Amino acid sequence: MRIALVQLGYDDAETMPERVERVATLVRATVDEHEPDLVVLPELWGPTGFDYRRWDDLAEPIDGPWVTAMTALAAETGVTLHAGSFIERLAETGPDARTLANTSVLVTAEGGRTAYRKIHRFGFGSGEPKLLEAGAEVVTAEIPSGTDESVTVGLSTCYDLRFPELYRQQVDAGAEIFVVPAAWPAARVAHWTLLGRARAVEDQVFVVQCNTAGTHARTDMGGHSQVIAPTGEVLAEAGADEEVLVVDLDPGLVERTRASFPVLSDRRL
């Protein structure tokens, strides 16, 4: 299975429509050059990443222009696209009296769609917890792997990576690859790489982490997207700047790793 991670770099000058156009061009070029089965984009790259003062203006419903554009892009290029996340305007006010969510979207070339609302909100009282509803559902999806077998991916977003119990629930739901889009700051990029490896080793899965590059909202982004094998081996790691990372992986390694070192069967619940 070939996966391409688009570690997008951006600043505050580019508008959301300009960035959507640029990303579509990048995805088309990546698919033409590398023929991946799955393309992954980072968290909130459309609605300005960390600039949460603009989220309300840029929020869209799940059937709005951004998701429609990403669905069309997957159909046009014939790939499964994890489009990263956007600010979703919810149809109803949630339990925390908010009408927005940080929602990741995975679309297939055939038009199938899986959405995941970020469960752990980052900001310690400001930003996400103040403005967004928390997701309440653990989400996995079966996607094509480039062979006759499909593969099960678990969806999570950025700060979620700090909460191992979420990933154990994804394992219980059959996840073989954790896909984690992020806008993870440079200041804590060592945590990003360490926690990705930890999740891979403890859950014996592949971890695909697609971060953001550049500087926006006065925050330097950390880059260093990476793909980790179920053994903990780093299969590929990006630098700090915008970059497309392409990696081939064998989903069968999950089962082989678990069979040869069956640590998950020693869990005590």
Ligand SMILES: O=C(O)CCC(=O)C(=O)O
């Ligand atoms: O946990 C961190 O250090 C970064 C998390 C974050 O930036 C986010 O979830 O948006």
